Amino acid sequence: MPNAHTVDQVRAAEAPLLAGPPPGILMQRAVSGLVAYVARRLGRVHGARIVVLAGGGDNGGDALWAGARLAARGARVDALAPGRTHPEGSAALLAAGGRLHGPDPAPADEVARALVGEADLVLDGLLGIGGRGGLRPAHARLAAFAPPRRTVAVDVPSGVDADTGEVAGEAVRASATVTFGTHKRGLWLMPGAAHTGPVELVDIGLVLPEPDLRALDDADVAALLPVPGAASSKYRRGVLGLVAGSDAYPGAAVLAVGGALRGGAGYLRVITEGRLGAAPGDPHSRAADLVLRAHPEAVVTPIAPGDGTAMLAAGRVQAWAIGPGLAPGPPVRDLLATLLGADEPVVVDAGALDPLGELLGADPAVLRGRSAPVLVTPHEGEFARLTRLALGWDPRTTDTELARDRLGTVRRAAAATGATVLLKGARTLVVDPAGAAWANLTGSAWLGSAGTGDVLTGLIGSLLAAGVPATLAGAVGAHLHGRAAERAALPLAASDLPDLLPRVVTELLDGETAPKPGHCR
Ligand SMILES: NC(=O)C1=CN([C@@H]2O[C@H](COP(=O)(O)OP(=O)(O)OC[C@H]3O[C@@H](n4cnc5c(N)ncnc54)[C@H](O)[C@@H]3O)[C@@H](O)[C@H]2O)[C@@H](O)CC1
Ligand SMILES: Nc1ncnc2c1ncn2[C@@H]1O[C@H](COP(=O)(O)OP(=O)(O)O)[C@@H](O)[C@H]1O
Ligand SMILES: [K+]
Numbered sequence: 001m002p003n004a005h006t007v008d009q010v011r012a013a014e015a016p017l018l019a020g021p022p023p024g025i026l027m028q029r030a031v032s033g034l035v036a037y038v039a040r041r042l043g044r045v046h047g048a049r050i051v052v053l054a055g056g057g058d059n060g061g062d063a064l065w066a067g068a069r070l071a072a073r074g075a076r077v078d079a080l081a082p083g084r085t086h087p088e089g090s091a092a093l094l095a096a097g098g099r100l101h102g103p104d105p106a107p108a109d110e111v112a113r114a115l116v117g118e119a120d121l122v123l124d125g126l127l128g129i130g131g132r133g134g135l136r137p138a139h140a141r142l143a144a145f146a147p148p149r150r151t152v153a154v155d156v157p158s159g160v161d162a163d164t165g166e167v168a169g170e171a172v173r174a175s176a177t178v179t180f181g182t183h184k185r186g187l188w189l190m191p192g193a194a195h196t197g198p199v200e201l202v203d204i205g206l207v208l209p210e211p212d213l214r215a216l217d218d219a220d221v222a223a224l225l226p227v228p229g230a231a232s233s234k235y236r237r238g239v240l241g242l243v244a245g246s247d248a249y250p251g252a253a254v255l256a257v258g259g260a261l262r263g264g265a266g267y268l269r270v271i272t273e274g275r276l277g278a279a280p281g282d283p284h285s286r287a288a289d290l291v292l293r294a295h296p297e298a299v300v301t302p303i304a305p306g307d308g309t310a311m312l313a314a315g316r317v318q319a320w321a322i323g324p325g326l327a328p329g330p331p332v333r334d335l336l337a338t339l340l341g342a343d344e345p346v347v348v349d350a351g352a353l354d355p356l357g358e359l360l361g362a363d364p365a366v367l368r369g370r371s372a373p374v375l376v377t378p379h380e381g382e383f384a385r386l387t388r389l390a391l392g393w394d395p396r397t398t399d400t401e402l403a404r405d406r407l408g409t410v411r412r413a414a415a416a417t418g419a420t421v422l423l424k425g426a427r428t429l430v431v432d433p434a435g436a437a438w439a440n441l442t443g444s445a446w447l448g449s450a451g452t453g454d455v456l457t458g459l460i461g462s463l464l465a466a467g468v469p470a471t472l473a474g475a476v477g478a479h480l481h482g483r484a485a486e487r488a489a490l491p492l493a494a495s496d497l498p499d500l501l502p503r504v505v506t507e508l509l510d511g512e513t514a515p516k517p518g519h520c521r
Contacts, residue, residue, distance in 0.1 A: 001220050002201075002441065003211035004183040007129045007163050013181065013206040024088070026204050027058060030180040031065040033202025034123075034154060037178045038070060041152070042120060046074030051119040052093070053142050053172075054079045054100075055126040055158070056086065062180075063125020063154045064089030071096035078115050080107045082126070082138035106138065112145050122151040124172045126158035129184060134169035135159045148173040155179050156186065157195040164405040165189025181206040185213050188439040189406050193427045213407065213437045221479050222508040226264040226466035237266025238465035241317035241344075242458060243335060243352075245287025245325040246273040246305075252325030252350065252454045253287045254294045258498030259455035260321070261295060262505070263462025263477070271311050273326065274302035287325065306331030308338030319345045321461025324454040326351030333358060343370055345464045345473075348419075349377045349457040357389025360417055364390075367418035373432075373470035376417075377457055379424040383413070391416050411435050422460075422474040424453060428482075430474035438475040442482025451494030456481045459501070480504055 005013075017026055042048050052067040054060040064079060064086055071077040077098035079090070090100055101107035101115075116122055124146055126139050135143055135158060143158055151174045156162045159171025165186040177196040179187060181204045186192045216224070228237055240260055245253025253272055260268050274285030285302040292300055303310040320339050326332045333355035339346050340359070348356050353376060359366050367374050378386055380402060384395035391413070401409040406423070410431045414421040420432045428440040460477035468476060484500040485492060 002183060002215040002217060003208070004185045004188050004213040004215070004439070005208055006185055006212050009209055009212065010129060010181060010184065010206070013208050017205065026180075027061055027065065029204040030062050030155075030202060031069065033180065033204070034062060034066045034178050035069045037176075037200055037202075038066065038121060038123070038152065039073075041176075045070055048075045048120045049118055050075050050077045051115050051122045052077060052079040052098075053122065053124050053126045053146065053158070054081045054085050054090070055139065056084045057128065057130045058086065059128030059130065059155055059158075060125045061086030061089040062128070063123045064093045066123060066154075067098050068092035068096040071098040078119075080112050080115065080142055082106065082136075082142055109141065112142060116145045116147060119147075119150060122146050123154055124151055124158050124174060125154045126172070128155040128158075129162040131156070131158065131162065135171065140170035143170045143172045146172045146174075149175050151175060153177040153196065156184055157192070160186055160192035160195050162186045164408065165192030166404050167191045167195065171195055176200060178202060180204050182208055182211070185407065188213060188215065188427055188441070189429075190425065190427050191403060213439055215439050215441045216475050216479050217441075218483075218508055218511060221476050222511055224468060224472055224476050225505065225508065226463065226468060227509065228266075232266070234266035237264070238319065238462075238467060239267040239269060239315070239317045240265040240461045240465035241269045241271065241311075241314065241320045242461055243271045243311060243320065243322040243326070243339075244454070244458075245270075245291065246327060247286050248327055249325035249351075250287035250290045252451065253291050255451045255454035255494050255498075256321065256324040256458035256461075257291050257295045257298050258495065259458030259481075259501075260462040261297065261458075262498050262501035263459040263466070265462040265465040268298045268462075269314050269317060270298045270300045271314055272300060272302050273305050273331070306334040308335050311335055311338060312342070317344060317465065318467070319347070319461055319464035321347040321349070321457050321464075323347075323349035323352035324457050328352070328354040340366060340370065340374070343372045345372045345375070345470055347375045347377060347457055347461045347464060349453065350382075353378055353382050353386050354389060356419075357386045360390035361392075364416075365418075373420055374418070375420045375422060375460065375464070375470045375474055377422045377424060377453065377460065377474070379453065383410075383421075383423055387413050407431070407437060411437065420470045420474065422478065424456070428478045430471055430478065432471045436471060438471060440475065440478035440482055442479050443485050444482070446488065446490055446492045447482070447485045449492065449494060452481070452485075452492075452497060455494055455497045
């Protein structure tokens with residue numbers, strides 16, 4: 001399971017190793033990992049042209065030592081220093097035949113540009129976990145020269161806050177990041193996460209505490225997936241009640257049902273808003289009609305807008321998902337209030353998010369009395385509206401706070417509302433009210449297309465109904481959804497995703513040696 005730690009946690013884990021002999025052992029371990037990565041990537045070190053961007057701290061030390069080792073293997077290495085340099089690192093580089101440009105006089109822009117322009121690889125050692133605030137001007141100038149496709153960030157892309165992922169001003173964009181000891185939280189958090197490229201972890205022997213942020217890998221997800229056993233039946237596997245689709249937005253229900261059917265629940269009850277008394281096939285129940293045409297295995301009940309009694313009368317379920325294709329308003333608020341009054345887990349998305357915000361605004365404790373979790377799945381805009389309605393946050397401040405400290409902001413929202421919050425977007429985050437947090441590392445920007453979130457809601461609802469705990473249901477759902485997107489023909493459309501999920505699930509389960517008992521009831 002990949003883990004991410006805070007800078008304070010890393011510093012504390014390094015302290016005992018720094019105190020004992022031999023001196024510099026951590027840096028040399030880090031450098032060995034970095035050089036191994038560079039050599040693998042270049043294929044041939046001898047004759048390669050390497051530029052080191054060397055800041056004044058230990059991050060610059062790592063990069064200079066790596067430069068020294070590469071120079072000793074026949075690379076041509078030039079270091080650009082915007083200020084003083086790590087003394088032992090720069091001495092090692094010079095002794096190995098490398099060249100140091102700066103700090104006095106500072107490397108001229110034309111020199112820096114020319115060296116970087118012809119480099120096979122640029123090592124960004126301007127700043128690591130010691131960075132504070134935006135890059136100073138001399139560092140920022142060099143960072144701007146770093147060519148994204150040929151730059152490897154050492155530990156952290158310089159200019160990205162290692163703790164929060166904040167990018168205040170210029171920051172290096174890397175094609176890969178070689179990080180030491182553990183993932184730094186900021187590597188997984190937007191906007192910084194967009195600067196890292198794939199992250200390679202080098203073990204330097206740290207003994208680390210419980211991580212502050214976790215991620216699931218394929219093996220974790222395979223172990224968490226609900227898999228039916230011999231004693232399973234459609235009911236024991238879990239029944240999902242999906243409240244989705246209206247005459248105005250029937251397609252969202254079809255997409256959410258598609259996700260739900262591939263999520264592992266045994267039985268799917270779909271409640272759609274249609275005209276009172278409308279039956280499937282009736283032209284006034286468009287959502288019911290479309291869902292049944294696309295997915296005959298769904299059991300569909302059209303209800304009058306806001307009719308909670310009819311919704312519950314559709315039958316018992318183990319979890320609810322509400323929102324895709326519903327227009328926010330008093331009827332949806334009534335349905336949601338009915339669901340919150342029952343005690344099954346609920347996923348709240350799309351058209352049900354504003355109504356939840358209103359219910360929370362009227363009674364901040366509305367979720368506290370429940371024993372079953374509520375998982376909300378907003379994108380950024382919906383998050384800003386939900387926190388305005390529920391908590392009175394100013395949406396403009398919320399936007400700024402999300403860019404400054406995305407994880408901290410989501411943690412505050414989860415703690416204050418009592419909901420588990422899944423904030424969608426690149427590097428989706430799932431945070432429970434107690435602060436436990438997961439980042440999703442799968443997916444691609446192609447997912448940013450209408451309707452993909454509806455598929456996710458159905459998928460997560462299904463996992464919840466199968467008994468997966470809320471935070472993990474969110475994290476597993478986001479992981480599968482992202483993997484499906486990675487396998488999609490481009491450009492992907494939301495309705496491709498449900499059809500890709502079986503391949504993803506089959507591959508994950510095939511990676512397991514024995515079937516897992518799963519979460520069957
Ligand atoms: N502590 C250890 O034992 C290890 C540390 N390692 C490396 O050491 C790094 C941390 O080193 P440091 O603590 O020296 O910190 P850094 O090298 O990250 O940065 C410290 C230097 O940057 C300057 N600085 C801070 N903010 C700045 C800004 N916004 N613009 C320009 N300059 C700024 C500081 O004045 C200081 O000179 C890690 O990221 C990692 O690369 C690795 O060698 C592994 C072992
Ligand atoms: N840049 C991106 N990189 C990765 N995933 C993204 C990106 N933008 C959006 N997504 C994902 O796409 C989905 C969009 O969901 P949502 O905004 O609810 O769409 P809709 O409401 O149209 O269904 C989410 O799973 C989100 O995490
Ligand atoms: K760096």
